[in-house]
Amino acid sequence: MITVDSLTRSYGAHAAVDHVSFTAEPGRVTGFLGPNGAGKSTTMRVIVGLTDPSSGTAEILGRRFADLPNPGREVGVLLDASAQHAGRTGREVLRINARLMGLPASRVDAMLDLVGLTDEEAGRRVRNYSLGMRQRLGIASALLGDPSVLILDEPANGLDPAGIRWMRDLLRGFADDGGTVLLSSHLLNEIEVVADDLVVIGQGRIVAAGTKQSLLASGETLVRAADATALGEALSAAGLTATATDGGLLVTADSARVGQVAFAAGIAVTELRAADGARLEEMFLELTASTSREGAAA
Amino acid sequence: MSTTLSPTVAPASPGVHADGGARRLAKRPGSGATDGTPERIPFGRVLLVELQKMFDTRAGFWLMASIVIASVIATGATVLLGDRDSLSFDSFAAAVGSPMSIVLPVVGVLAVTSEWSQRTALSTFTLLPSRRTVIGAKLVDVLAIGAVSMLLALGIGAFGNLVTSLVTGNDAVWDITASTFAKIVLANELGMLLGFALGLVFRSSPAAVVGYFVVNFVLPGISGALASSQHWWAEHAGWFDLNQTRFLLFDSNLTGEQWAQLGITTLLWIVVPFLVGLRLVMRTEVK
Known part of the structure; x- marks a missing residue:
């Protein structure tokens, strides 16, 4: 369960996130949708305490992220798959994280297995990983502590179609087991296949939110x-x-x-x-057009 | 309208879900996690993990190895090239001490900056949101590495001293007291702290390393030049110039006034940047 309440983050006069409120429920995949630069990543960084909010609150499982005693055991986070030490092997990255969380080393192998990284790949240094492999490593790291909440920023980036399918099934299964999933994307098609609920953000503001059915029904x-x-x-x-x-x-x-x-x-x-949900798609295209460089042409 | 990303991708698995999350999160097989609220991460564990992070990359390993390698080279060079009849333990301590005074501050810098240069801060601070705890653990580790390295270096120097006495047939001269050694350790720990503080301020490996060398090698030159033309500066530089008194620790006995100067300059050059840097680390967003 993630509760975001009137969250605002300003940079000078510019509000990157402007009074954003939404809830991500357990047992459901919540898609966080918006064009690039709409404030998705900033919102997610505030939720996990990497950025301080200017005002408003964000709580996970009823607590601020910073107040979670061992966050990795309750919340799996993947914000940027490339943010790993290039000189460590995939296995070392997971071992360090497992050690900090107080998990047995066997958990590392279980997660490598789960995300489909072979022994040989796990022994390679992260600098030699493709983006898709980094995403898999990031997912493994997020799932390591067996959390009940997942927060993923654009996890499908760099995955091939089979990888996207795998990711979708994984998130579906996670939510069906009672987990909370907050998943961001700038692609409507990508997110509407897996999400139960949608939160659409544009220029820092929520422009639409609700169940996928209600938003897609035209x-x-x-x-x-x-x-x-x-x-x-x-x-x-x-x-x-x-x-x-x-x-x-x-x-x-x-x-x-x-x-x-x-x-x-x-x-x-x-x-x-x-x-079909032409309204949602049109709204999304308008959003994208007004913020993207293709705006004039769209 | 097609809702799939690609023709090869079938719709999501038919996980029907209507209970709105009333079900408990089912534990997957192989799960090491327990139910309920987990315990707070103990500080000792953070210390060990941060220590491991300093050694377990190729760059980190060779940096640490260079401490031993530099000590061996310095000792070997002293035995081979020094005037063997006049060599004493003190000569070896000085020889191994000088590479230490360059390598150890870099260890201090990189302990902090690699989190930002390699962008691991993102995962470090999401697994342990208390940035103060992480920085505290790094600080303790860095100081411990400094002390252990100095012991190691001194051991290698002692070995060199023994070898020399075997070569010359003279008795080995052990002319270093515990307090002399303690001062050398202190001088190097201060260097590491300076590096650590600059690391916090800059959060970038190149900027902080360059910053350290400017403070350590460029500023003394400027201070010296100023002292030669400015009588007042020549008299009082000790109160402002960290290096003047810190370097004295390596080979002299300090007067009470010099200890006071060391305290003031440490405050000025190490404590203040450390606090400023810590504040920056606490407040800036991690991207």
């Missing part, structure tokens, strides 16, 4: 029929707004109502379903 229906023109006429006759999209019609009504109208008009539909 309240619109996509309908297709062989005779799109007749269907369009029938829908407008019924007082519904329909806009043409890619061979189909996007209707501001639920699918039951749209189906009735088509049925009454005797039109056979070829597809009828709730439209």
Whole structure:
């Protein structure tokens, strides 16, 4: 359980994080979504006590991170997979962390196994690791203390598709076992596959938060029929707004109502379903556009 | 709309989940963790882990090894090149002492700065949020390394002294008292502390090492030049120049006034930077 309450972090006059509040619940994967520079990493650094907040609070399991007696045993953190001593081997990195947490050395081998780093790879110095291997090592380190909360900043960076799949299954399993997962990403697609809840941040502020279903549901229906023109006429006759999209019609009504109208008009539909979360994606694109360098083109 | 990242990636495993986290976190096999709130990390463990971190990289290992290597070379050179008939234990102590006075402060600097240069501070401070504890453990380790290194160096010097007496047939001259040795150790520990404090202030290996050498080798030159033209400075430099009195520790007996000067300059050059650096480390964000 992570509770962030009205968290603000300012640099001079600029608020990188501006009154951010959200909760990450146990048993659920909370996706922390926002374009680069939106304040995701700063928020996460404040949560784990690496950055002091200007105001507001962040608590994990009911306590400030700094008050956790042995944080690694309760919270697994991976903020930057590259932040490891280049001259240590992967195994040495884990051994040191295990020793500090007071864990037996056997735990190191168990975690190497879990993240799929071979003996040979674990014996290599981190400077020779690919980004994907560093992410796996970072995950191993985060899971070492068998925590009940995971905080991961862009963990899918550098992973290949199979690695992303593996990571997703791992996080799903962790949450299904009752763990809390807070996971950030700047890619909507990446996060919507695994997250149960979404917190969307832009320019330091929360712009949307809730369960994935509620955010992705657009309240619109996509309908297709062989005779799109007749269907369009029938829908407008019924007082519904329909806009043409890619061979189909996007209707501001639920699918039951749209189906009735088509049925009454005797039109056979070829597809009828709730439209995708276009609103979330559009909102996210707008956010990205207004903060990214492609803004003018988007 | 496709919700997958790539055609080869299938949707997430069908972990149906509706209980909102009422379930306890199931312990995975091989878990070494126990239930309930874990105990606070004991300071002794932090000391050992920080000590291990100073030795277990290639750079760290060779830095530590260089203490022994430099002592052996200095002792060997003294036996081979010195005027053997007049060599005493004191000559060897001086010979091994000078490389120590360069290597040990670098140990002090790197103990702190490697956390930032290698960016390990990120994981160090998330596993142990009390930065004061981490810095405290490093400080104790650094001072212990200084004392052990000096004992080691002196042992190697003593061996050189014995070898010399075997070569010349003269009796070995043991002309170092415990208090002389203690002063040499103190001088080197002060050097390490200066390095440590500069490490805290700069949190960057190159900046802090250069800073140390400026303080140690450039400032004495400037102070000397100033003293030769400025009568007042020549008289009073001892109250401001750490090196003047610290260097006396290596080979002289200090007067009461000189001890006072050592105290003042230590405060000025070591304690103040240390406190400033500690404050910076406590407050700055770790990225």
